[in-house]
Amino acid sequence: RMMRPVVIFVLLALVGTNVARGGKVAQSSLYGRAVPEKAIDGNRASKWRQGSCACTRKDLKPWWRVDLLKTHKVNYVTITNRKDCCPQRINGAEIHIGDSLSDNGNKNPRYLLLGAFSGGTQTFKCNGMRGRYVNIVIPGKRQYLTLCEVEVYGEPARDIVPTGGKVAQSSTSKNGVPEKAIDGNRANKWKQGSCTHTKEDFKPWWRLDLLKTYKVSYVTVTNRADCRRKNINGAEIHIGNSLDDNGNSNPRCALISSIPAGASKTFSCNGMKGRYVNIVIPGKKEQLSLWVNTTD
Incomplete structure (x- = not known):
């Protein structure tokens, strides 16, 4: 337990600025007051009553998207899942990164299929994938999508002006x-x-x-x-x-x-x-x- 804050500090020092914080967000639908902006509010609180999680309704293929406003090289995506109940709802979600808004951005190249994901925070290395849009989507089934925080670490793609x-x-x-x-x-x-x-x-x-x-x-x-x-x-x-x-x-x-x-x-x-x-x-x-x- 004593080592965990140190590990988190070192990780953030390595990956740099969370470029999602200045982006624009959207999701497939809205459950209650769980607006998509809550997933980029800088707060990793993962219990529903703390009021810091975004959530869709029980949609077929629910999705959440952040528009980074310009193409970035994405090095890491960090996701904080709900911890008090239902962490298994995110199982099978995918991270997509790219520049297209086809199918709301869900047709961009898939970086990762998330397997079992317990409540808490996990970081996924994206190896400099290029894209303006970062989507998290659960394909092929009807489900709620709850995200208590999404952090995107990277840098703007360099203009070859x-x-x-x-x-x-x-x-x-x-x-x-x-x-x-x-x-x-x-x-x-x-x-x-x-x-x-x-x-x-x-x-x-x-x-x-x-x-x-x-x-x-x-x-x-x-x-x-x-x-x-x-x-x-x-x-x-x-x-x-x-x-x-x-x-x-x-x-x-x-x-x-x-x-x-x-x-x-x-x-x-x-x-x-x-x-x-x-x-x-x-x-x-x-x-x-x-x-x-x-x-x-």
Whole structure:
């Protein structure tokens, strides 16, 4: 008993800041006043009457989610289970981590299937899994999900703001040189001088050379706000190590169906490996104008 506080202190010193505390939370339903925020209130009190546990109703596939607001490398997740009764309710829960909100985030990669979990606190090592969303879900059965505290330890994923990379594009119109897509400025009107622009090429493309191979988690593209905002529709993001067809033959990360005028949209690439990031509009004659950010 005397050693337990020392062990906890050393663990927290190793894993760093609990990034869940500043996040936004949600859950599949609400039981009484057990709102999802109670799982990130900094209080590990694990008895129901202490009023510090989040809880869903008896849902089919109940879930709880924290949005870390940006992609992180998650090193550890610490879960405090209810201790006074029913600790077995959490058995079979899964931890999912990723950047997608498909199925409320429950389709992100599964880190761990929790086995038997007695009341108390356990820490799970996640080995730097990348993701903005951390979900805890009990799949395949109708159950209550009670979480008295969820702590997420990690660090923001590093932007490869590719100011050190090399850029190229299929052609250049006016002053829309390819370097403007990585100048760190999301200004989205042409007169502000921060957008690239190709001529009206057949299959126009833009390419970033990261100078070495990275695992790319996501790519953010900013569209023009003033005019030609529909030009980006149908563009594709490709990532890989080949320069065949100017890099456009590398595997596809995402299809850009559309981006609202002046908006930035982030596309998850799930750690695709590559030195080259291409944006190309295949199969038609078009002009390509954009701003790009990439995160490892």
